[in-house]
Amino acid sequence: MDLTYIQSEEIRKMIRNKQFNKFTSGVAIDYTQCNLVILKKRLAYDFLLFCQRNPKPCPIIDVTEIGSSKPTLSAIDADIRTDLPGYRIYKYGELTEKTDDISDYWEDDMVAFLLGCSNTFEKSLINNNIPIRNIEMGTMAPAYKSNIPTVKAGVFEGPMVVGMRPIPKKDIVRTIQITSRFPSTHGSPIHIGSPDEIGIKDINKPDYGDPVHIKDGEIPVFWGCGITPQAVANNTKPPIMITHEPGKMFITDILDESLSIL
Amino acid sequence: MDLTYIQSEEIRKMIRNKQFNKFTSGVAIDYTQCNLVILKKRLAYDFLLFCQRNPKPCPIIDVTEIGSSKPTLSAIDADIRTDLPGYRIYKYGELTEKTDDISDYWEDDMVAFLLGCSNTFEKSLINNNIPIRNIEMGTMAPAYKSNIPTVKAGVFEGPMVVGMRPIPKKDIVRTIQITSRFPSTHGSPIHIGSPDEIGIKDINKPDYGDPVHIKDGEIPVFWGCGITPQAVANNTKPPIMITHEPGKMFITDILDESLSIL
Numbered sequence: 137m138d139l140t141y142i143q144s145e146e147i148r149k150m151i152r153n154k155q156f157n158k159f160t161s162g163v164a165i166d167y168t169q170c171n172l173v174i175l176k177k178r179l180a181y182d183f184l185l186f187c188q189r190n191p192k193p194c195p196i197i198d199v200t201e202i203g204s205s206k207p208t209l210s211a212i213d214a215d216i217r218t219d220l221p222g223y224r225i226y227k228y229g230e231l232t233e234k235t236d237d238i239s240d241y242w243e244d245d246m247v248a249f250l251l252g253c254s255n256t257f258e259k260s261l262i263n264n265n266i267p268i269r270n271i272e273m274g275t276m277a278p279a280y281k282s283n284i285p286t287v288k289a290g291v292f293e294g295p296m297v298v299g300m301r302p303i304p305k306k307d308i309v310r311t312i313q314i315t316s317r318f319p320s321t322h323g324s325p326i327h328i329g330s331p332d333e334i335g336i337k338d339i340n341k342p343d344y345g346d347p348v349h350i351k352d353g354e355i356p357v358f359w360g361c362g363i364t365p366q367a368v369a370n371n372t373k374p375p376i377m378i379t380h381e382p383g384k385m386f387i388t389d390i391l392d393e394s395l396s397i398l
Numbered sequence: 399m400d401l402t403y404i405q406s407e408e409i410r411k412m413i414r415n416k417q418f419n420k421f422t423s424g425v426a427i428d429y430t431q432c433n434l435v436i437l438k439k440r441l442a443y444d445f446l447l448f449c450q451r452n453p454k455p456c457p458i459i460d461v462t463e464i465g466s467s468k469p470t471l472s473a474i475d476a477d478i479r480t481d482l483p484g485y486r487i488y489k490y491g492e493l494t495e496k497t498d499d500i501s502d503y504w505e506d507d508m509v510a511f512l513l514g515c516s517n518t519f520e521k522s523l524i525n526n527n528i529p530i531r532n533i534e535m536g537t538m539a540p541a542y543k544s545n546i547p548t549v550k551a552g553v554f555e556g557p558m559v560v561g562m563r564p565i566p567k568k569d570i571v572r573t574i575q576i577t578s579r580f581p582s583t584h585g586s587p588i589h590i591g592s593p594d595e596i597g598i599k600d601i602n603k604p605d606y607g608d609p610v611h612i613k614d615g616e617i618p619v620f621w622g623c624g625i626t627p628q629a630v631a632n633n634t635k636p637p638i639m640i641t642h643e644p645g646k647m648f649i650t651d652i653l654d655e656s657l658s659i660l
Contacts, residue, residue, distance in 0.1 A: 150506055154490040188458055189471070201552075209451070209549065279517050287471065290463075319581065321657075335520065397585075397659055398578050 139163045144389045145212065148219045150315030152385075155189075157221040157236055159383040161255055161271065168321070168392050169385035170210070171362035172220060173369060174238075174378035177202050177245040182290025183369065187249065187289040193296050195252035195320045196362035197388065203244040210388040216248045222381025236317050238320035238378055246378075251362050252321035253385055254299060256392045260314050266307045269348040277301060277384055278342030279361045283335025284326065286368060294368040297344065298326055298334065299361040302354040311357060317396045327358040334358065344382070399427045408472065408621070408649045413649075419498055421645040423517055430583070430654050431647035432459050432472070432512035434482060435625035436500075436640035438462050439507040442553025445631065449511065451549040455622030457514035457582045459650065465506040472650040478510045479503075484643030491625040491635035495507035498625040500640055508640075513624050515647055516561060518654045522576050523617065528569045531558045538645055540604030541561060541623045546588065548630060556573060556630040559586055559606065559612050561623040562595065564616040566598025573619060579658045589620040596620065 139147060139156070144167040160169055175183055200209035207214045214321060217239045225233040225241060239272065254277065258268045266353035270277040277299045277360040284296040303311050308328065316324040331339045340347045344363050350356055366379050380386060401409060401418070412418040422431055437445055442464065449456035467478045479501045487495040487503060516539065520530045526595050526613060532539040539561045546558040565573050565652035568595040570590065578586040593601045602609045612618055628641050642648060 181446065184443065184446050184450065185461055188461065190445065198448065201446055313660070319659055397581055398575070 142229040144387050150223050151220045160385045164387050168388045168390040169253045169255045171253050172386050173365050175250045179245040186289035186292040189289050195253050198250040200247040201246040220380050220383035221387050224379050231369045235320035244340050254322035256313045276345035278347050279344040281338045281343045291372045292368050293372045297361040297363040298358040300356050300358050302350040303357045317398050320395050322359045325357050326360050329355050404596050413483050415643040422647045426649050430650045430652040431517045434642040435511045436626050442509040443556050448551035448554040451551050452631045453575050455626035459514050461514040462510040478592045482642050482648050484646035486641050488639040491632045504577050518583035519577045519580050538607035538611050541606040542598045552632050553634045554635045559623040560620040561626040562618050565619045579660050584621045587619050588622050591617050594650045
């Protein structure tokens with residue numbers, strides 16, 4: 137079954153019914169996919185402010201009402217507890233479980249934050265014939281803890297995690313234009329060209345995801361990465377935090393193109 | 399003394415020392431000016447979420463730490479209690495006082511929200527030779543309670559207030575392009591052309607600001623207005639809310655051009 141152009145509601149239903157549990161890249165490609173961070177109400181204000189202050193790594197798409205698992209503004213009839221193919225449970229900063237249903241973990245003072253994801257701008261780049269190595273290889277984009285500080289908010293602080301994609305020199309200008317149009321899915325690059333300047337010692341040893349080869353004539357381009365909010369939240373060692381399993385995103389009803397600013 | 403190109407720190411110092419208490423339009427024009435809303439911590443999360451959900455009327459530029467009157471991310475050495483030419487104090491939704499110093503009102507659980515203001519994009523339009531009637535006349539842009547609902551967040555809800563500027567037909571496309579580049583100062587228009595469709599009965603009787611003449615060949619263009627968050631907050635009748643006096647904005651150190659997305 138080809139899921140490339142499946143409707144968002146349909147694929148969420150399949151996920152909910154345990155008929156799909158794979159990576160969501162390339163699935164329902166017209167729709168915006170999101171990173172998920174669930175925290176308790178006590179941390180919600182600081183986290184929301186952190187995201188507001190760091191929109192490149194943490195672009196907010198939707199926030200549920202306190203205690204509600206329904207992201208009503210971004211997806212009809214969705215339930216954040218069952219509609220992702222995979223979740224991670226962190227307790228006091230430690231990964232304690234991977235699961236495909238978090239209903240048993242949900243509490244009535246939890247808030248779910250849905251944050252924009254690079255799938256949106258990667259698709260736009262591909263539509264412009266700009267190659268994306270990690271998609272060609274079917275792997276996760278390499279991501280690195282940089283030396284770029286995020287802007288602190290309350291208890292949340294720490295370095296920005298950045299994702300890297302090698303881009304042909306001739307496509308650099310167009311790449312900046314395209315990704316600038318999508319500020320709510322990480323927006324324009326954070327850095328171009330010199331990994332060492334942003335604290336990356338070995339480009340072949342990413343802290344997250346998989347390494348990719350940088351070909352002759354290509355330049356490494358770095359974007360703020362959706363792993364940042366998880367890494368920063370985990371620094372505070374909250375009693376509980378729930379996230380999506382990397383690569384297994386929440387699929388909204390929002391059309392990617394509708395997020396374009398121009 | 400010509401204050402058009404004065405440095406932001408200098409004009410804030412003059413304001414603090416009671417050497418300037420007029421409208422800030424046309425003053426220190428390179429710098430971003432902001433609407434101010436001060437609320438108590440108890441309402442801060444709902445208000446922050448409201449702004450996040452309604453970025454066109456409520457684009458966040460800076461939020462102070464709880465209890466701090468220093469907007470350190472947007473203005474060096476500034477104090478939000480003394481650095482605006484005028485303030486309004488609202489108690490339970492009623493305007494109770496106008497003042498030029500709110501030091502006596504400041505409490506250690508207050509949060510100041512600084513929100514983008516139309517001065518930024520008006521200047522960009524003028525730089526493109528697109529006339530702005532309210533600036534030509536030296537008046538406040540007319541603003542109206544529309545029938546467009548904002549997206550509710552917690553206790554905050556209500557209709558969007560929209561500001562209107564008549565734009566020559568030939569400049570409409572360029573106007574949309576220019577204002578789209580500035581999402582953090584209200585961004586692209588909310589509506590073009592038909593006041594009645596958005597609940598405005600008499601374009602010559604604005605709910606806020608001053609009426610302007612729409613000339614032949616001009617079309618009324620509407621943007622989300624920074625009065626919206628004040629109007630919505632006042633609907634909840636908070637025990638205390640402090641805002642800027644209309645037209646007397648906070649002048650940050652942020653260069654307007656640095657907010658352009660493209």
